[in-house]
Amino acid sequence: MTPFVGELVGTMLLIIFGGGVVAGVVLKESKAAAGGWIVITFGWGLGVAMGIYAVGQFSGAHLNPAVTLALASIGEFPWRDVPGYVLAQMLGAIVGASVVWLHYAPHWQATSDSDAKRAVFCTDPAIDRPLANLISEIIGTFVLVLGILAIGANRFTDGLNPLIVGLLVLAIGLSLGGTTGYAINPARDLGPRIAHALLPIPGKGSNQWRYAWIPVVGPLIGGLAGAQFYSHVFIGGDTLLPGLAIGGLALWLAWTVIGARRQAAALERDGCD
Known part of the structure; x- marks a missing residue:
């Protein structure tokens, strides 16, 4: 298997597991309906693990343009292979999103909520x-890449990485995913979004x-x-x-607090008037 095919197959598996667990939870008449956020985050985390297990030996299993670009930026991956x-x-x-669509074929018509689809x-x-x-997406992916690099620096039993x-992906979903759904992967979001636009999904609504x-x-x-x-x-x-980062964060927090207090004072004045 070539690295190109490895990345294609690994990302396909990632989306089949990840998109599949979301479909099972949100689509009507699914046996997993209303399974909740815990089920979704576990599905995505295990999907990432399975994708890496499947193709890691062939391509390194980046499965994520943000990871590929990040590794290239620090000399851990050749720039010529990034595209x-x-x-x-x-x-x-x-392809993975299309497989999910096919697998859940009877459930699209049964589901009226276009946002759920x-x-x-x-x-x-x-x-x-x-x-x-x-x-939110910046922070989530920062933690993802930092975590991947830190995990790679440790010694684990063969096959455990x-x-x-x-x-790690499960932890990000549980801790940071509630704001945006933790895409943390341009291909994970844009690829299936394109599939959503192209596939004949009944009542699918806007692509946003x-x-x-x-x-x-x-x-x-x-x-x-x-x-x-x-x-x-x-x-x-x-x-x-890290000193500059902490200082910048402190300044941003101070600016946010001052702005919030000014807004509250303005609202109080307007209320009094």
Whole structure:
């Protein structure tokens, strides 16, 4: 198996498991209907692990353009191979989403909620705030890439690493996924979103293209940041970078608190008037 085919097949498996668990939970007349967030996050985590187990020996199982770009940015992956990997990941995601559509064929007509149907394929925010949503995707993917690199630096029993990465994805879903559905992977969101647009799904509604840039741009930024943080701080021993990051976060929090207090004061004045 070539690395291109490996990335395609691995990403396809990831989406079959991940999109499949969402379909089972949200589509009507499914035996897994209303299984809830815990079921979804476990499905995605195990799906990641299975994808890595399947193709890790052939391609390294990136299964995520944000991971591929992040590794290339720190010299862990050749830049010349990035376009081919990203193309394979996108194609695999489209194929995987199409398999989920086929598997749940009778349930699309039985489900009237177009938002639920779209959720099988791609993410959307719990509260629609573009900047906050972008930050959520950046943070989630930062943790993902930092975690993958940290896991790779440890010694585990042979064959255990993919399961640990799957548990990392589970933890991200449980802890950080409630805001945007934790795409943390441009191919995972954009590929199935394209499939949603192309497939003949009864009553499927909008593709929400206006939101589609966030689960692409956010993970790319977060992945690059996570890789650079790991390279400079964990490997290079740089203390300036985390200091600047903490200082920037403190300034942002102070600005947010001051802004909130001013807004509350303005509302109180308006109420008095």
